[in-house]
Amino acid sequence: MKLNIQNETSRLRAVVLGTAVSNGNTPTVEEAYDPKSIEHIKAGTYPIESDMTEEMNAVARVLEKYDVKVFRPEIIKNCNQIFARDISLVIEDKFIKSNILPDREKEIKAIQYVIDTIDPKKVFKAPSEEIHFEGGDIIIHNDYIFIGTYKGEDYPDCIVARTNMKGVEYIKTLFPNKIVKEFDLNKSMENPRDNALHLDCCFQPVGKNKAIIHKEGFRDIKGYEFLVDLFGKENLFHITKDEMYDMNSNIFSIAEDIVISEKNFIRLNTWLRNHKITVEEVPYAEIAKQEGLLRCSTMPLIRD
Structure with a gap:
């Protein structure tokens, strides 16, 4: 397979879509990786496998x-394999395995059959366990690579901080001709409305020259201001804390003029349609309870 990803919105031709089959039991609070999951575990509203499978089948x-062309992971019994974006990413013609939470390493093996179709010289893995990054923190935008990170001193103890500056530097070594810009994001294990788990939880390009953004997701306001200057404020759709909580910035583009979005995102979907973007609405509110949505559960391989 010849990979090609230059941005987030060109016409999609091949993608890995996660799976909710054999998702396992509801985790305990101690086993959860994010504050939104914990909220639903405590409330008894954590999503069930049949509902999540139905949502993913709709996508x-x-x-x-x-x-x-849709590739699905091989099923690992009693394993959450929904969020395909966490475990790997493609930039240009390179397939890059993420350095992720150790408990999730087995997920990459479930798409080995896809990796086997790629030129081995185009498959990369970070050389050190101290290099951390996940695909949800990395957004490619033509000449730019945007990377969400966390620069707080408590990074080693912050489970919702998934990409460190060593990860940013590693991506820079792979793409010396790209402009790599990192963004220091707000993190919280207590309040999901204050937690930008990944960059795509508070920002994502859409259409030809537009983007969805949540200002309060940026720990360093200069990162937000950089994006305002780059895209133009008139081209940005600003979402509220509640809309970030519902994952409004985590929709998924099939093309510049076609997106998949959650059916309850009424304000966003209206804005998209007003800008002549076709919105394919799906139910995804159950999966959203795990602090991830459509971009999180897809990993593009080929775009035109």
Whole structure:
């Protein structure tokens, strides 16, 4: 397979879509990785496998409608394999395995059959366990690579901080001709409305020259200001804390003029349609309870 990813919005041709099959039991609070999951575990509203499987199948049907080749992970029994974006990413023609939470290493093995179709010289893995990054923190935008990180002194103890500056530097070594810009994000294990788990939880390009953004997701306001200057304030759709909590910035583009979005994102979906973007609405509110949505559960391989 010849990979090609230059941005977030060009016409999609092939993608890995996660799976909720054999998702395992509801985790304990101690086993959870994020504050939103903990909130639902405590409330008894954590999503069940059948509902999440149905939601993911709805996404698969939309992708197939647009003739996108869809790869699914091999099933690992009692394992959460929904969030395919966490475990790997593609930039240009390079497939990069993420350095992720150790408990999730086995997830990459479930897409080994996809990796086997790629030129081995184009497959990369960080050389040190101290280099941390996940695909949700990395957004490619033509000449730019945007990377979410966390620069707080408590990074080693902050489970919601997934990408460190060593990860940023590693990506820079792979793409010396790109402009790599990091963004220091706000993190919270107590309040999901204050937690930008990944960059795509508070920012994502959409369409030809637009983006969805949550100002309060940026720990360093200069990062937010950089994006305002780059895109133009008139081209940004600003979301509230509640909309970030619902994962409004985590939709997924099939093309510049086609997106998959959650059916309850009424304000966002109206804005997209007003800018002549076709919105394919799906139910995804159950999966959103784990602090991830459509971009988190997809990992593009080929775009035109």
